[in-house]
């Protein structure tokens with residue numbers, strides 16, 4: 356007979372999860388001595404899972420599905436309705452292949468070049484400012500690059516509002532009541548705006564190049580050969596723009612890690628393996644995406660526990676990246692743990708686990724890595740800056756977590772570009 360799944364002592368865990376999104380699940384799996392426990396989230400019975408074995412379980416598509424898994428407040432802000440995140444089986448495979456077709460090496464290079472051009476232009480302006488909030492600046496840099504890359508026409512006068520709207524879809528959108536309301540309004544505005552381009556493109560009224568991501572999505576057909584509704588197409592375009600802007604969070608963490616571990620500057624600049632390890636360790640170490648949602652597809656048993664059909668499931672992303680069974684001293688920042696690392700698709704899951712297709716792993720992971728590498732190169736070999744006195748503690752109660760002062764830099768200057776991307780060995784932060 357199946358064992359009873361351990362229960363969390365509190366009746367509904369929603370408030371505690373919102374207050375401690377990165378620690379809620381791992382604290383309870385540790386306390387209960389089990390990789391799975393039951394609680395209620397938004398009053399619904401929910402199973403919480405943590406650890407690499409549990410991650411491998413969640414990516415078993417015979418046992419879990421995504422349709423109807425994401426709670427309504429997350430759907431109406433972060434993801435939108437009708438997007439790839441909530442699809443299963445053939446509908447998912449087809450949509451995901453289309454999205455992955457936008458992530459070719461050539462398109463990735465184009466996005467990186469557009470972003471670096473924006474970095475360069477913004478950094479020139481920073482040299483005349485006494486103080487620059489890196490997180491805020493990066494959002495605009497990436498919003499401009501993302502729209503140009505995706506083929507979404509963005510007039511100069513719209514940049515501020517568009518950046519604010521794209522950021523509000525993920526920044527505090529499900530934690531604070533006003534963040535939620537702001538994000539819902541932003542999503543409605545953005546979807547209307549982009550759906551307009553989709554319609555114009557289909558009727559040939561607008562001369563947007565059809566081989567742009569916007570053009571590809573506008574012409575995409577589902578498994579029954581139907582075009583996506585303009586609003587659903589807009590949701591998929593936003594599935595590209597929003598996370599590109601969110602890469603600003605990781606870039607801030609790169610800067611935070613360089614500042615906190617100055618001994619890594621020279622190593623990162625001189626050693627390609629250390630450079631790659633640093634980027635991976637930033638993705639493993641820092642809290643970002645907290646949980647992944649799914650639903651049990653059919654009754655089954657795992658580790659002697661009964662999983663019942665339709666039950667909602669949360670997989671702990673941060674706790675799995677810090678699971679001591681997979682990582683030595685997981686709370687220490689150690690980029691060299693990646694030297695000779697045997698890749699495990701269920702131990703390092705900052706952007707999901709398993710495979711890209713037919714799985715649900717992040718479609719933009721390669722793109723994210725390339726953006727991070729280019730940004731790290733810029734930070735160590737092109738930019739010189741001070742890190743003035745500020746609160747650098749990571750606020751883990753906000754979603755996504757960030758340094759409390761959003762990483763302020765001052766006395767910015769530009770160094771001559773290094774002849775080779777990694778040949779420079781200068782440590783460039785003065786603080």
Ligand code: HEM
Pocket residue numbers: 439440441451454594595596598599601602603605643644647648672705706707708714715716717718719720722723
């Ligand atoms: C900012 C850094 C990023 C993080 C932390 C991140 C994280 C994630 C996570 C945790 C998932 C869910 C995986 C799952 O449900 O199993 C996901 C899915 C997804 N991501 Fe990312 N992501 C990032 C950047 C990007 C970028 C740059 C893009 C595209 C340009 C992107 C596009 C997507 C899409 C389309 C999905 C849905 C995949 C599916 O359901 O099949 N992400 N991401």
